[in-house]
Amino acid sequence: MEIADREISRATIIGFGLSGRAVTEFFIDHGVDVYVSEIDELAAVDKEFLAHHGIPYEEQGHTSCSLTGSDLVVISPGVAPTTPLLAVADKEGIPITTEMELAFLLALPSYLIAVAGTNGKSTTVSLIGEILRHFGKRTLVAGNIGIPFISKVDSLTAEEIVVLEVSSFQLEQMKAFRSPVALLLNITPDHLDRHHTWERYVETETRIFMNQQESDVAILPENLNHLCPHLCSHKVFFDHFQLPDLPWLKKLYPHERMNLLAASAAVHALLSDCDFSSLPWKKIESALSLLFRLQYAGMVNQAMIYNDSKSTTAASTAAAIASFSAPIILLMGGRHKGGGYEALARQIVAAQIKGVILYGEAAPFLDGILRQTGYTAIQRADDLAQALHLGLTHADCGDILLFSPACASYDHYCNYEERGQAFNDLLRRQQNYSPATRTRPKRCSNSHYRGS
Numbered sequence: 001m002e003i004a005d006r007e008i009s010r011a012t013i014i015g016f017g018l019s020g021r022a023v024t025e026f027f028i029d030h031g032v033d034v035y036v037s038e039i040d041e042l043a044a045v046d047k048e049f050l051a052h053h054g055i056p057y058e059e060q061g062h063t064s065c066s067l068t069g070s071d072l073v074v075i076s077p078g079v080a081p082t083t084p085l086l087a088v089a090d091k092e093g094i095p096i097t098t099e100m101e102l103a104f105l106l107a108l109p110s111y112l113i114a115v116a117g118t119n120g121k122s123t124t125v126s127l128i129g130e131i132l133r134h135f136g137k138r139t140l141v142a143g144n145i146g147i148p149f150i151s152k153v154d155s156l157t158a159e160e161i162v163v164l165e166v167s168s169f170q171l172e173q174m175k176a177f178r179s180p181v182a183l184l185l186n187i188t189p190d191h192l193d194r195h196h197t198w199e200r201y202v203e204t205e206t207r208i209f210m211n212q213q214e215s216d217v218a219i220l221p222e223n224l225n226h227l228c229p230h231l232c233s234h235k236v237f238f239d240h241f242q243l244p245d246l247p248w249l250k251k252l253y254p255h256e257r258m259n260l261l262a263a264s265a266a267v268h269a270l271l272s273d274c275d276f277s278s279l280p281w282k283k284i285e286s287a288l289s290l291l292f293r294l295q296y297a298g299m300v301n302q303a304m305i306y307n308d309s310k311s312t313t314a315a316s317t318a319a320a321i322a323s324f325s326a327p328i329i330l331l332m333g334g335r336h337k338g339g340g341y342e343a344l345a346r347q348i349v350a351a352q353i354k355g356v357i358l359y360g361e362a363a364p365f366l367d368g369i370l371r372q373t374g375y376t377a378i379q380r381a382d383d384l385a386q387a388l389h390l391g392l393t394h395a396d397c398g399d400i401l402l403f404s405p406a407c408a409s410y411d412h413y414c415n416y417e418e419r420g421q422a423f424n425d426l427l428r429r430q431q432n433y434s435p436a437t438r439t440r441p442k443r444c445s446n447s448h449y450r451g452s
Contacts, residue, residue: 017069114163116208124183178212179212236265238264275323309405359386
């Protein structure tokens with residue numbers, strides 16, 4: 001098949017996660033030979049899939065053998081640009097691309113909104129999707145939210161609006177990608193274990209605006225304007241966007257309001273004549289109720305439990321803390337990402353968090369940072385089960401038990417979803433557990449929530 005004026009008969013897929021498998025399936029359907037290279041051991045189900053389709057592979061390491069006869073290398077987001085095999089491919093003149101850029105080059109969508117930033121991407125693309133559908137537009141929401149763009153290329157229609165969540169890992173290797181409407185939500189220290197420096201991370205996130213033209217729209221908060229001084233596209237500050245006085249706005253957490261402003265500004269960039277006063281709460285609530293994102297999980301002995309497993313950064317845990325005014329017992333841990341934790345520690349002190357329970361690989365690191373700020377109401381747990389037990393032991397009636405890890409899950413779980421489900425499973429086994437009947441409890445006069 002032809003991709004960007006180049007004939008591709010054989011491709012090497014580096015990394016066989018969600019996007020790597022999706023690219024493999026796409027190439028199978030289009031008659032392109034594939035070789036898979038995976039740094040870890042492949043799961044049995046993946047080996048069965050590859051064997052069934054007669055696809056050669058290597059595991060537990062990348063070797064130059066995987067590049068033999070290859071016309072294209074497609075890397076998964078988890079593959080670092082410093083991976084030695086990429087240098088070999090570059091030296092041999094083999095083009096290197098990503099799943100998302102490959103899909104972009106194949107689809108060249110007529111209408112595209114791309115969303116980047118440290119926190120809030122999944123919520124914001126979900127909001128954009130729901131708002132566009134409310135206004136009668138056929139919409140595809142894909143990307144880092146868990147739906148590889150390449151898996152939808154063949155079914156994409158000309159009038160369909162594509163909304164992509166784009167991670168910094170995906171932006172890192174893209175070259176030709178261009179989004180006529182590009183949205184940067186925020187930038188706080190994250191993934192410094194991958195990007196190494198704050199400057200490099202900022203440079204990567206702002207690549208969401210690369211290749212934009214004068215007719216395009218760059219949407220960002222005003223406090224990030226200094227990071228993007230030379231854009232040729234039209235700038236819009238989403239924190240200046242005015243929404244009608246909708247009756248349900250008071251139901252939103254502060255960070256949710258910002259995500260809604262950003263989503264509305266992005267939709268307005270495409271549909272300038274839409275009437276936002278007609279937005280229904282049910283559609284907004286649906287977009288906000290993402291699994292394990294500040295999700296109300298029930299009660300134990302009148303303490304309210306929140307599962308925020310999707311919080312994998314210090315900044316997202318800070319946003320979670322800022323959503324409550326009741327006393328908080330905070331459960332944190334996992335594999336830290338190297339940045340933003342000093343600011344989180346200061347917020348924990350300022351918010352007078354009642355207690356912090358630490359578990360996992362990051363526990364010693366987080367313990368040290370908290371104590372440097374003078375915070376000492378800390379306990380260490382061997383695992384998530386013990387962390388929950390300790391948290392419930394110290395939670396009183398009316399308290400918030402907040403599971404907001406501020407870390408990646410990879411020290412013990414495959415992803416934040418598996419971690420969030422594990423927390424819920426542990427919670428259900430507790431005595432006096434009252435399950436949640438909704439993911440967002442009623443808020444109208446509830447003093448647990450900060451309002452505005």
